[in-house]
Amino acid sequence: MIENNMIPDDFLSxxxxxxxxxxALLNRQNVVGVALGTKWSGGRDTGEKAIxxxxDTKMPHEMLREDDLVPSTLAGVPTDVQEVGVLQAGRSIAAPKANGSPSVLDDVPSPALSRPDELARQQVGPFTLAKRFRPAFGGLSVGHFKITAGTYGTAxxxxxxxxxxxxxxxxxxNNHVLANSNAAxxxxxxxxxxxxxxxxxxTDVIARLSRFVPIKFIAAGQPVPLNFVDAAIAEGQFHDxxxxxxxxxxxxxxNVAPAVGTVVQKTGRTTNWTTGRITNINATVDVNYGGGRVARFAQQLLTTDMSAGGDSGSLVADLSENAVGLLFAGSPVVTVINRIxxxxxxxxxxVHP
Structure with a gap:
């Protein structure tokens, strides 16, 4: 553990x-993560706190071995099994999409323009953030010269x-955006x-890789190492x-202690501006990096789906413009975020002065 996990008092027990x-849960068949959140039933949040x-796939009980079944409670605490698919970092790059794809929450206002010369999100085409800009800013396409593309989070x-x-x-x-998943x-x-x-x-060099946190992958027959971030920085010029x-x-x-239910926003290379809600905190998840490589991350945040391939590296903020985390992985159901x-x-x- 790197620091106090800042778990809200009502989740400490x-x-x-x-x-x-x-x-033990992570050793069960199909289990890809364990987190703190609330129990859902019939597509609705009951508000009851749960593990x-x-x-990756919900299976009928009769198809699972007895020791792979998830009990309905653990030490008196309810469990809630959620199907999320395979969690992936560096998902196949996607063509840029219009704002709000995959999701913008209905009860979240459109973002205010952060500068007078900035276009409203409805006026920006899906390929805008995949273009060259100088100076560059958060949300744009960026990447190590040997990868495809990810997102410039912020400076x-x-x-x-x-x-x-x-x-x-x-x-x-992210490491997998700026440091080519440790290979840079x-x-x-x-x-x-x-x-x-x-x-x-x-022509398009904007920075040079300065440092990164190595990703520790799971190796057969070895203790499973824990990661906390998929992150890197690259030094550039102030004017760029x-x-x-x-x-x-x-x-x-x-925001040092984001809570379940917090509404968050991000701007990314592929899906532009999207919003979501934090569904889980203190998540430990197994993330697929392709080529048979899997890494386990602890103390992560999970949100509703708000990203696609190419959005990795997006800075996630709350609606008061406080940094919450760094987007790095996901599935068609959830997005996974390193705590800032x-x-x-x-x-x-x-990330701020």
């Missing part, structure tokens, strides 16, 4: 049960440089737009990088 039962067990500073005038400025995104070398070129969207060396996130604006702070406090701690950065 459930977190203790989760910690005791998690490994959520995520499965950040070294934590040690504040207060004061930072000497360096970085793009924040420090100093490698980062392109904006990403290669899939036409970015080439040297903007902290602003399109349709979100400049971040005003960090863990991203800042592991990379030694700050």
């Amino acid at each position: 459930l977190a203790s049960v989760q910690a005791a039962e998690e490994d 959520t067990v995520l499965v 950040v500073y070294d934590a040690t440089a504040l207060p004061g005038k930072p000497a360096k400025y970085y793009i924040l995104s 070398a420090i100093g490698d070129p980062i392109l904006q737009p990403g290669p899939f969207d036409g970015g080439v060396v040297p 990088l903007d902290r602003r996130i399109f349709w979100v604006g400049d971040l005003k702070g960090t 406090t863990l991203v800042e701690a592991t990379l030694g950065i700050r």
Whole structure:
């Protein structure tokens, strides 16, 4: 554990049960994650706190071995089995979509323009964020020169440089976007737009890989290592990088303890501006990176589906423009987010002055 997990008081007793039962649950057939949330019934949130067990496919009880069944309660705490499909990072790149695909919550207002020259989201075509911009800003296509494309989250500073005038400025995104899932070398070129969207060396080099948190993959016969973030930064020039996130604006702070039910927003390369709700906290999930590689991540946030391939690296904020996390994986059902406090701690950065 890197830091206090900031679990709300009303979930603390459930977190203790989760910690005791998690490994056994993750060893069951089809289970891809365990988290804290609320119980759903008939498509409705009952509001009853529960331990959520995520499965790739729900199967009839008669098709499962007895020791693969998820009990209805654990130490008196209700369980809730949710089918989420396979959780993937670096999903197959998708063609850019209109704003609101895959989802914009009905009760969330359209974003205010963060700058006078910014177009309303209804006026922006689906390919806008896949184009080249200088200065570049959050939400745009970006990527290591050997990948397809991901999303520029925001621009950040070294934590040690504040207060004061930072000497360096970085793009924040995922390891699998900026560091090619551990395969990159420090100093490698980062392109904006990403290669899939036409970015080439040297014309579109906007930054150089500065540092990344290595992803530890599961190896047969070895203890399962825990990851907390899929994150990296690349150093660029001040005049080329903007902290602003399109349709979100400049971040005003960090939300260190986002709660179940919190409405969040992001702008990403593929689905542009979308919103969702946090459905689960303190999630431990197994994420597929392709090529048979799977990595286990702890202390994650889960939201309703708000992303697609190419949105990896998007900065997720609440509706008060406080940073919540860094989007890195998902399925057609859920989106998986690294908590921003863990991203800042592991990379030694700050996302706002």
